[in-house]
Amino acid sequence: MSEEKSLNFIEEIVEADLSAGKYQSILTRFPPEPNGYLHIGHAKSICLNFGLAIKYGGKTNLRFDDTNPSTEETEYVESIKEDVRWLGFEWANELYASNYFEQLYQFATQLIEKGLAYVDDSSSEEIATQKGTPTLAGTENQYRHRTVQENIELFSDMRAGKYKDGEKVLRAKIDMASSNMHMRDPIIYRIKHAHHHRTGDAWCIYPMYDFAHGQSDSIENITHSICTLEFIPHRPLYDWCIENLSIFPSKQYEFARLNITYTIMSKRKLLQLVNEKHVFGWDDPRMSTISGMRRRGYPAESIRDFCEKIGVAKRENLIDFSLLEFCVREKLNKSALRRMVVFDPLKIVITNYPNTVEFLESENNPEDSNSGTRTMPFSKELFIEKDDFMEVAPKKYFRLSPGQMVRLKSAYIIKCESVIKDAVGNITELHCTYIPESKSGSDTSGINVKGTLHWVSIAHAINAEIRMYDRLFQVEDVANAAGDFKDHINPNSLQVLANAYAEPALQTDPPTDACQFIRKGYFILDKDSTSTQLVFNRTVTLKDAWAKEVKKA
RNA sequence: UGCCUGAUAGUAUAAGGGUAGUACAACUGUUUUUGGUACAGUUUGUCUUGGUUCGAAUCCAGGUCGGGCAACCA
Numbered sequence: 089m090s091e092e093k094s095l096n097f098i099e100e101i102v103e104a105d106l107s108a109g110k111y112q113s114i115l116t117r118f119p120p121e122p123n124g125y126l127h128i129g130h131a132k133s134i135c136l137n138f139g140l141a142i143k144y145g146g147k148t149n150l151r152f153d154d155t156n157p158s159t160e161e162t163e164y165v166e167s168i169k170e171d172v173r174w175l176g177f178e179w180a181n182e183l184y185a186s187n188y189f190e191q192l193y194q195f196a197t198q199l200i201e202k203g204l205a206y207v208d209d210s211s212s213e214e215i216a217t218q219k220g221t222p223t224l225a226g227t228e229n230q231y232r233h234r235t236v237q238e239n240i241e242l243f244s245d246m247r248a249g250k251y252k253d254g255e256k257v258l259r260a261k262i263d264m265a266s267s268n269m270h271m272r273d274p275i276i277y278r279i280k281h282a283h284h285h286r287t288g289d290a291w292c293i294y295p296m297y298d299f300a301h302g303q304s305d306s307i308e309n310i311t312h313s314i315c316t317l318e319f320i321p322h323r324p325l326y327d328w329c330i331e332n333l334s335i336f337p338s339k340q341y342e343f344a345r346l347n348i349t350y351t352i353m354s355k356r357k358l359l360q361l362v363n364e365k366h367v368f369g370w371d372d373p374r375m376s377t378i379s380g381m382r383r384r385g386y387p388a389e390s391i392r393d394f395c396e397k398i399g400v401a402k403r404e405n406l407i408d409f410s411l412l413e414f415c416v417r418e419k420l421n422k423s424a425l426r427r428m429v430v431f432d433p434l435k436i437v438i439t440n441y442p443n444t445v446e447f448l449e450s451e452n453n454p455e456d457s458n459s460g461t462r463t464m465p466f467s468k469e470l471f472i473e474k475d476d477f478m479e480v481a482p483k484k485y486f487r488l489s490p491g492q493m494v495r496l497k498s499a500y501i502i503k504c505e506s507v508i509k510d511a512v513g514n515i516t517e518l519h520c521t522y523i524p525e526s527k528s529g530s531d532t533s534g535i536n537v538k539g540t541l542h543w544v545s546i547a548h549a550i551n552a553e554i555r556m557y558d559r560l561f562q563v564e565d566v567a568n569a570a571g572d573f574k575d576h577i578n579p580n581s582l583q584v585l586a587n588a589y590a591e592p593a594l595q596t597d598p599p600t601d602a603c604q605f606i607r608k609g610y611f612i613l614d615k616d617s618t619s620t621q622l623v624f625n626r627t628v629t630l631k632d633a634w635a636k637e638v639k640k641a
Numbered sequence: 642u643g644c645c646u647g648a649u650a651g652u653a654u655a656a657g658g659g660u661a662g663u664a665c666a667a668c669u670g671u672u673u674u675u676g677g678u679a680c681a682g683u684u685u686g687u688c689u690u691g692g693u694u695c696g697a698a699u700c701c702a703g704g705u706c707g708g709g710c711a712a713c714c715a
Contacts, residue, residue: 094655121715156714212713219711223643226711257713267644269711278713297715321645321710342646344708349652355715397664399654401647404708408652411665421678455678486676495674528674540674607675634676 096400098136098341102144102312114146114311118172118179119301121153122164122285124355125370125377126171128391128412129346135395136343137314138177149308150179154186155300157284165285167370171378175388181308185300186286188307192295193247195303195333196258196277200239204332205276206232207242208259215257218264219272225265226272232261246279249292253279260299262328270325274298302326305338313338316345317402346398347406350559351376352566357573366577367560373614373625374560374581384557385602385612385627387423390415406565413628420610420627425452425459425603428497428542429590429611431554433471435517435546438502441468445545448528450498453604462593465548466499471589473607476541477518479507484637486539488518494539497606501526501535542606549589552622555614556583594622602627 095103105111116137120130141148150172154160172179199205208215208231220226234242246256258277266272276299281292302325305313313326323340330337347353352361353376361367361375370377373384381391394415398407428450446466452459472488481489488494493503500522508517526533563569563576602612609629617623 096654119715123715153715159714215713216711221643221711224711254713269644272711275713280713294713296713301715317646318709319715323645344647397653401654403647403653405653408665411653414665417677426675454673454675484676497674499674501674531674537674539676542675604675604677607677630675630677632676637676 097402098140098312098314098343098400099143101341102140105311106144111311114141114144115149115180115309116141116146116312116314117149117151117305117308117310119151119153119185119304120168121156121159122161122168123156123159124164124359125167125379127353127355127358127376127378128348128351128381128394129353129376130171131175131378131391132346132395132398132400133314133316134172134175134177135392136400138179140312140314146311147180148177149181149183149310151183151185151304151308153297153301153304154184154284154286155294155297157280157282157294160285162285167379171382174382175378175391183304183308184286185295185304186284188300188304189287189291189295191307192300192303193293195329195335196243196295196299197240198333199260199276200243200258201236202332203236204261205258206234206239206261207246208232208257208273208275209255212254215275219269220264222267222269228264232259232264232273243277246277246293247291249281251279253281255279258293260325260328262325268321268324270298270321271328274325298322298325299329302329302338302340303333303335305340306330306333306336309336310338313340315340315342317342317404318345342402343400344402344404347404347565347567348376348412349406349409349564350561350566351409352561352573354567360574361560364574366574373555374557383612383614384625385420385610386412386416387419387602390419393419409559416628417610417631420602420604422455423453424601424610425599426450426454426606427591427594427599427603428464428544429552429554429588429594429605429608430471430473430542430544430549431585431588431608432474433589434474434477434515436470436472436502436520436543437517438468438470438522439505439519440521443468445548448499450528462597464498464591464593465545466496467545467547469546470496470543471546471549472496472541472543476539477504477515479515482641486537487541488539493523493535493537494541495526495528495537496543497540498528499543500524500528501531501533501537542608544589544591546589548592550592550595550622552588552590552594552624554585554588554611554624554626556585556626557581558583588624590622598622604630 118137138148218227257275259273262271264272277293371379371383447463448466449461476487495501502520502522506519523533558581560581561576562578602610610627611624614623614625
């Protein structure tokens with residue numbers, strides 16, 4: 089039982105319960121409301137719930153918390169299932185709180201019969217007023233003293249559709265003076281003449297979260313019901329319902345939700361970004377949604393690894409976005425195919441190279457000896473990156489400049505002989521010479537150069553559109569920044585490069601996973617690609633020590 | 642001026658009365674046909690005041706600061 093990695097507080101609880109014989113095995117659940125797409129915060133919960141079951145030999149249910157028909161849709165159910173599966177998890181049962189509507193109705197009736205629930209005719213404003221404030225006790229109203237029989241009939245009439253929305257509610261009769269606001273006779277059923285995505289028009293009353301969640305856990309025999317910190321004040325009510333209904337005692341445990349710098353983690357705000365067209369959709373690669381990250385090229389393994397690294401605790405946290413990027417790079421460095429793409433071209437002519445084409449071999453991934461090689465056409469006229477040449481080079485600049493030599497990756501060492509300019513003095517091309525005996529793999533030149541550049545043969549290059557993403561927000565702590573969160577949107581979060589020049593392998597053999605454009609970063613083919621136009625999303629840049637050096641100067 | 646929570650490097654997370662450790666970030670080097678990777682190293686920390694103890698991040702008491710709670714949302 090003593091592993092190297094220390095346990096988080098929930099794992100400790102589970103191990104204690106198991107070793108005390110409280111449970112033979114554990115059952116957890118992931119309970120999203122189908123009113124939006126899943127985001128990286130949900131991934132933390134998914135990894136926790138499913139991870140616990142895997143680690144301790146239990147099971148996990150996927151349960152849709154669909155008790156509010158006005159916000160929920162089947163589209164969301166489908167996306168949630170896709171995202172959980174993509175993350176690499178399989179649920180034991182696909183369930184819905186709406187499966188239990190009849191059972192929940194019976195539970196409510198039982199409470200009424202025990203004198204623990206009553207129908208209240210007050211308006212929502214009246215109920216709010218009577219509730220008091222955190223420092224002022226609430227007051228009881230006349231409806232609280234209705235008889236059991238009267239309540240049974242009224243509740244039955246509510247179900248039968250005799251009342252309009254808001255006319256009546258069912259409340260638990262607990263304590264209007266409780267220091268916990270949630271215990272001041274919480275509403276447990278409301279009237280909503282709305283179409284439900286699963287039960288259709290069968291119901292016009294719907295249970296509130298507090299009367300559905302715990303009971304659903306209990307019905308499923310969930311042993312450990314894990315949720316976020318804001319539900320701590322609900323726990324006494326969760327336990328109250330289970331106790332007064334005498335049903336299976338599921339237990340609720342709370343952990344701190346995930347926050348990441350420069351991003352938002354709220355379904356409501358994410359929906360706003362989509363509706364107000366600040367992004368192109370739920371799966372926009374800049375979004376913190378699972379689908380956005382998938383489209384961006386983040387591997388599921390990286391997201392799981394990230395969730396493992398951030399840990400589980402009760403303290404509020406704000407995780408550096410760079411940790412997520414680290415996880416992505418760490419995985420992709422090992423698995424991504426290497427390719428060459430020139431973003432901003434500068435033509436070079438190798439004056440002493442014949443008018444022929446040579447196919448040079450280049451490794452697909454130096455980190456993976458099983459990844460093999462590919463060939464790249466090499467010719468007299470090439471493109472290199474404009475950034476990789478400076479007419480007047482500063483100290484420690486290892487790239488090309490007049491009279492200097494560099495290696496072209498997997499090809500030859502070249503020397504810049506002259507700079508060709510147009511009438512206004514713009515550099516139009518470079519004339520270089522190559523060292524024939526410096527060919528990669530059979531270099532006998534004895535020359536050592538500091539810089540290695542990526543390149544493409546102009547005649548063979550194919551066109552590609554590159555979409556480069558940056559953080560969506562400009563402030564670290566978006567949720568707590570002053571003003572509206574939309575004031576902090578980064579106006580440059582997307583830069584599109586319409587004409588990049590890619591090596592032919594990218595077209596003849598399009599990669600399905602993210603690949604590395606050497607010296608540029610990791611990129612993945614986007615679904616917007618067509619047979620004639622490749623479109624790539626930048627997943628993440630490479631670390632760039634030179635950029636840092638330049639910044640310092 | 643209520644109730645509930647929490648506080649360990651810049652950010653997270655361990656140490657459960659006995660060496661404050663790990664990861665990311667930052668910074669130095671070494672290696673390198675990616676200024677990538679890999680490797681080696683450096684910097685930075687127990688909110689505060691008392692108490693118990695041979696010994697406290699850990700136990701006790703007070704304070705300070707942060708978060709949550711008054712939706713017919715979840």
